[in-house]
Amino acid sequence: MSKKYGVSIVGCGSIGALKPDDIDYAGGSNILTHAHEVYMNDHFYISSLIDKHKVKATNAGMKWDCLCSNDYAVLAHSRPDIVVIATPTRHHLESLINVFDHWKPEIIVMEKPCGENAAQCFEIMKLCVVKGVKLFVNYNRAYNPYFMGLKTKLRQEKVLSCTLTYNRGLIREASHFIQLCNMWFGKHQESYNISERFGMPSFADFSPEDTTDCVVMKYENCPQIFMIPIDGNECGLFEIDILTDAHRYMIVDNGNQIVTFPVDSTGTYGHYPTVKWNSRAKADTHLSSMGLRFLYRSILDSFISPNLHILCGGQDALAIHQIYEKEETCLH
Numbered sequence: 147m148s149k150k151y152g153v154s155i156v157g158c159g160s161i162g163a164l165k166p167d168d169i170d171y172a173g174g175s176n177i178l179t180h181a182h183e184v185y186m187n188d189h190f191y192i193s194s195l196i197d198k199h200k201v202k203a204t205n206a207g208m209k210w211d212c213l214c215s216n217d218y219a220v221l222a223h224s225r226p227d228i229v230v231i232a233t234p235t236r237h238h239l240e241s242l243i244n245v246f247d248h249w250k251p252e253i254i255v256m257e258k259p260c261g262e263n264a265a266q267c268f269e270i271m272k273l274c275v276v277k278g279v280k281l282f283v284n285y286n287r288a289y290n291p292y293f294m295g296l297k298t299k300l301r302q303e304k305v306l307s308c309t310l311t312y313n314r315g316l317i318r319e320a321s322h323f324i325q326l327c328n329m330w331f332g333k334h335q336e337s338y339n340i341s342e343r344f345g346m347p348s349f350a351d352f353s354p355e356d357t358t359d360c361v362v363m364k365y366e367n368c369p370q371i372f373m374i375p376i377d378g379n380e381c382g383l384f385e386i387d388i389l390t391d392a393h394r395y396m397i398v399d400n401g402n403q404i405v406t407f408p409v410d411s412t413g414t415y416g417h418y419p420t421v422k423w424n425s426r427a428k429a430d431t432h433l434s435s436m437g438l439r440f441l442y443r444s445i446l447d448s449f450i451s452p453n454l455h456i457l458c459g460g461q462d463a464l465a466i467h468q469i470y471e472k473e474e475t476c477l478h
């Protein structure tokens with residue numbers, strides 16, 4: 147058996163370790179927490195779980211049968227190869243400083259969005275560079291071969307439009323979409339929040355500080371991108387629809403399935419190409435619930451081949467913060 151890598155998780159909340167027991171549990175196929183993924187993965191083990199709230203740390207330790215503490219000093223005993231920071235976004239930078247006060251792992255995995263703003267993200271990158279520690283940011287679709295495969299296809303086709311229908315926050319949820327646009331469509335050019343400018347719908351369905359707004363954007367390789375807000379109290383969803391000169395790609399079922407339809411030149415209604423609905427092909431059915439599996443596969447690859455490019459590092463997270471902060475885009 148090859149070496150197993152130790153993982154410590156800081157922040158035992160919803161993505162760290164403690165989703166409700168009936169949704170995320172040892173042996174369940176829906177892997178929604180870092181603790182669950184590491185627990186199930188043959189190449190990793192949980193070295194320790196840390197939460198500033200003792201009760202949460204204890205509950206997480208009991209659930210995943212491992213060392214737990216409310217004190218970062220446990221890192222010096224558990225000596226993890228990887229530390230995951232899954233504390234609330236406003237604590238990302240402070241949590242990283244606390245980690246480095248006690249231990250230097252080989253890899254830091256920072257939950258997205260990696261700091262509250264571009265300045266904090268830059269600080270996080272700098273601290274990791276100074277320590278000589280690799281930084282992975284968990285925008286999990288960046289590690290997913292199906293979404294990466296789509297990038298290759300999109301580069302070979304002429305992209306006509308892309309639409310996101312979403313809720314639960316322009317920053318919290320739509321930042322995942324901006325990561326995908328950065329990966330798929332080249333350089334970001336412009337974006338406008340048209341909820342503010344033209345009184346289009348806006349919903350405070352996650353938090354009043356992070357409303358779900360109507361946004362239009364332009365990228366180097368996509369002339370029109372629309373983000374359509376739906377009130378998350380009515381219906382939760384995250385769906386993407388991309389039209390090119392050759393295909394329509396629909397990412398449906400909350401990101402779980404990519405469905406591809408060809409644009410066919412055999413005219414049905416006239417002598418012009420149309421999207422052929424009946425010849426659709428399903429690509430995969432568990433894209434988002436596999437998200438953490440792909441992140442850890444990528445981490446394993448980087449231990450095996452240390453010079454491998456990190457699919458979503460500090461620079462990628464910084465680019466997303468910068469799009470939100472561009473003055474003329476008014477996304478904030």
Ligand SMILES: NC(=O)c1ccc[n+]([C@@H]2O[C@H](COP(=O)([O-])OP(=O)(O)OC[C@H]3O[C@@H](n4cnc5c(N)ncnc54)[C@H](O)[C@@H]3O)[C@@H](O)[C@H]2O)c1
Binds near residue numbers: 157161197233258286
């Ligand atoms: N990649 C994704 O798809 C995804 C999904 C959900 C959340 N997130 C990100 O993960 C982070 C955590 O989100 P969440 O929903 O799990 O939050 P949460 O509030 O459910 O959990 C955070 C946990 O961190 C603990 N904590 C707070 N400050 C701490 C500190 N300084 N040191 C140690 N522990 C501390 C809290 O007690 C809590 O248990 C956020 O940055 C969020 O953006 C990412």
